[in-house]
Amino acid sequence: MERREQILTIAGHLFSQRGYHATSMRELAKHLNLQGGSLYAHITSKEELLLEVVRQAAERFLKVLEGLKGDPVAKLKGLVRGHLEVIAQELPRATVFFHEWKHLSPPLLEEAKALRHRYEEGVQRVIAEGVEKGVFQVENLRLATLFVLSALNWTYQWYRKDGPLPLEVLAETYAGMLLRALGVAASPIGEHPEEGGEDG
Template identity: 30%
Template sequence: MNLKRQAVRERILQAAADLICERGYRATTLDDIARHLGMSKASLYGYFVGKDGILAAISQETMGRFSRALQEIARSPLPPHEKLRRVVHHHVELVLTHRSFLTVFFSEEASLPARFARAMARQKDRYDKGVEKLIQEGIRQGVFREVPPRLVVYALLGMVNWLYKWCDPAGPLGAEEIARAYLDFIERGLLAPKAFQEPQLRRRLLRLRREMDALSQLLASHSAP
């Protein structure tokens, strides 16, 4: 595909994503997209086979961005925890910088024709398994705790995927801050270190008290006439 044709294709997808994001897939027509671009409806058919083809292309482009980044990070020599951080940061950044694409990708999944939906489900499963593999690698190396990797994947991706619903790209939180906060939840959990330290301290004091009581009884028995 030559550069000019590629540029037009990208313009069509962006316009379609913006309109679908605003109106919903069912309420958006090819006429709307063509009018928005100043093109004829017939011209759109030179790039896509109908509205379903446009929706499938938006989903494919989005999934491709996720998958390519994951593959590149997974092949790097970085340690598992740093790989996971890079994946999360990229995922968050993609959601924030391609808001309309991601909104369509997540909210209009049920509108995909069956054959596209099946293909997309397979690609999503491969992505999930790729992230899961990073977590398994970290567990084997002793970097991560022994937890079910798939549950971590669901929790982590559930958090970052939901960003399109509430996060304002123009708001005070950027991709770096959001990714750091999510990673902090996953890597350290929600309880502050003090919450772990206090029970440990109480147990140590209780054990010390028992040992002191035992020592006192022993000394008393030896000093008795």
């Protein structure tokens, strides 16, 4: 692992566990076995580290959107699974993306907001496509988008890889609940509602 990537990884862990403001550069250097001055040979500021961690998380989430295929139901299922996989695989960075980003100051704060907005827009496009095709029954597109994101995002607070609920089961369960909330009749994962015809 390159030194800068190592710094970002440790920073992500510390920011997520202790909070951005409670993490000092001295503490970060100590975890990296570096002198304080040596750390600044790789970065310019703690705030730069925070933004970079946010960027890395945003890139992972945006890649989920890029990989979505199929009809609206398939895309929603892919979105749920992909979103939860990012949280499971990148929990510290995801935590920073969801929570610590707000400690940035302008103009870095505006960049973080833009990244978050891009992802939100992508999720809204998935739901809007379902509405346009008559698959999702949604009265307020904006609220539906926030509902889906809120349900998915909050998992960073409690999900653990070694917990009792496997990621695959969590993704399947969440997808089913969200699809029903969007007005889609219950159907097994992998089956399209329009093909199933009957509940159960």
